[in-house]
Amino acid sequence: MQSSDDRARGAGDGPERSAENRRDHGAPSREVRHEDPWYDPSALGWDEPYGAGSLAPTVPPARGEPDAAAARAREVYVEVQRSAAFQEVRGRYRRFVVPGVAVFLSWYVAYVIAATTAPGLMARPVVGAVNVAMLAGLGQFLTTFLLTWAYTRHARLRRDRAALELRWDTQELTRETRGGAR
């Protein structure tokens, strides 16, 4: 298994290059402290599982071992899921994707139904040889390209950075709870 080798370009992916794969228990973990007070683990109570040093096992647990460390790692995901930062990322994703999917799916279904049930309307000429059907078909291409552009722009500007920070925090926390922080 490989460590996640992030080749994503752009700002904010610096620390990720050293992020270890969560499953990559055998590899030596590099200690890179994340010092963003906004995501301070202790402030959110995320440090509880490894609060007592004696709890941290000296040997990383083998894969598939349903032990206490794995259970604590599960709790990390619940904590992250409940955190305001994650709720914000998820909200932004859903607020864009749900209306987006509703719009293009209904526009496509309307197009197919109109083409099969109302050929008369679709055959109405507009300019030269171009009729309503041609315009609607090209419109489908156009909206597909436009929505693609809008989606990537939204993701890049509104989601990527926050998601990357959350990823980093989550991986730090899981590694620590699994005893990787030696």
Next chain:
Amino acid sequence: MTGDHQTLALLLFSGFVAVTLGITTWVSRRRRGSAEEFYTGGRLFSPMENGFAITGDYISAASFLGVTGLIALYGYDGLLYVVGFLVAWLVVLFLVAELVRNCGRFTLADVVAARMSERPVRIAAGTSSVVVSVLYLVAQMVGAGSLVALLLGRTSGAAQAWTVIGVGALMVIYVSLGGMRATTWIQIVKAVLLLGGTIALTVLLLLRFHGDVDQLLVTAARRSGHGDAFLAPGLKYGGSWTARLDFISLGLALVLGTAGLPHILSRFYTVPTARAARRSAVWAIGLIGGFYLLTIVLGFGAAAVVGPGALRASNAAGNTAMPLLALDLGGGAGSTGGTVLFAVVAAVAFATILAVVAGITLASSASVAHDLYACLRRSRGGQKGGVRGEVAAARIAAVGIGVVAIALGLLARDLNVAYLVGVAFAVAASANLPVLMYSLFWRGFTTRGAVWAVYGGLVPALGLVLLSPVVSGCRGSLFPGVDFQYFPLQNPGIVSIPLGFLAGWLGTVTSDETPDEAKYAETEVRSLTGAGAA
């Protein structure tokens, strides 16, 4: 079609095979034999490379030859197909690409099984992935067989059979030796050839009409014999209400099926991050959309330049529209330009089939080895063999799937290629999409729901095909002698897709299993942030 075309086409195609075999040996020389390497090529492709590879993976001969032919013969109704193939990518981009990249490792089942009791879910999702892949594979094999007849003039059954066997053998060599890395490069080479050929033909066509697209459309409509009706929907799908409903069903299957095709999903595992997965989807949308726009122009061009009479004389379904147009644009039969262009189009068509077939074989061998074989082995106790055993199993599975596809391809030789593709999309949309959506977005989804969603889509989709007029009950059926036709539509999508979603919901609400909040939290956090992604 003279011997010149055929010799040159065979030469060019041999060149493509030689280059791709070279890529395969060069790639496999450096392999380390890990599962990561075999299934995903080490996840180190750039978004642009992956975008081209997706294009090469997605555009099959059915769209390269079939859709141009449909447009050339039926005008606007061929265009409806193309729109479905493209809009489907918005579903992939919005709901699937990034999330699947973040949650899974090699297959669709990885995403679903992470939340559930692993074994039954993995077996269900693995089975449906293999079924979809084999259906799609058979469509491509049948296409390859008939292509030889069309392009090389070898109409004998033996020549078709040997083509199917040859294509099958080549794809097994590519996949089992080169894994994902070789497959990807073959797809990239093919995509470049395909786009280059299409652009060249379009430029020649537009030069012929002095850049006047309106004139092209008017000429096409006039020569088609249908007049203005050629430029409006209704010529092919406008008949009875059954035919119309059938097309709506196909449209739904096309738009929802792409996001459930295993070989498309597995392409997103070949890039390092979700962001790269998104960008490769964007590349793919640009390239595929551009290609289809050119296809539309070329289809109407074939109607205007070649004319439907000559098209039908060569192949009743219009599958030779593209090569015949190339022949005419190059200067007509007998000219050097015409010969070269015809040969190029024929060779690109073969390359198209090989690249698509290799991608599907790889994805289905991953499902067999990583989902089915790994589960069954684990149940017999014993982790012996480990990852290396799994890769060996995948290589063997590629051979096995190759053999199955060759056999079915020979059996189904007379079925319509576009129909088979439509069914594969419908099965993917019914069996794979519901379980994927529920796992990613529904907090309360349970193991029973997942298993029901898969089988509740898979079984009706396949069952309705069995009961459809394609299999029995009318002239042109697979078994025209018997009549067990109870379902009027050819494409099952409009019934089986809702059934898949319904079964998943029903299975969930009737199960007494409490959904695992923590595992859903893990799926949700990982899917949106990429934490712990492989």
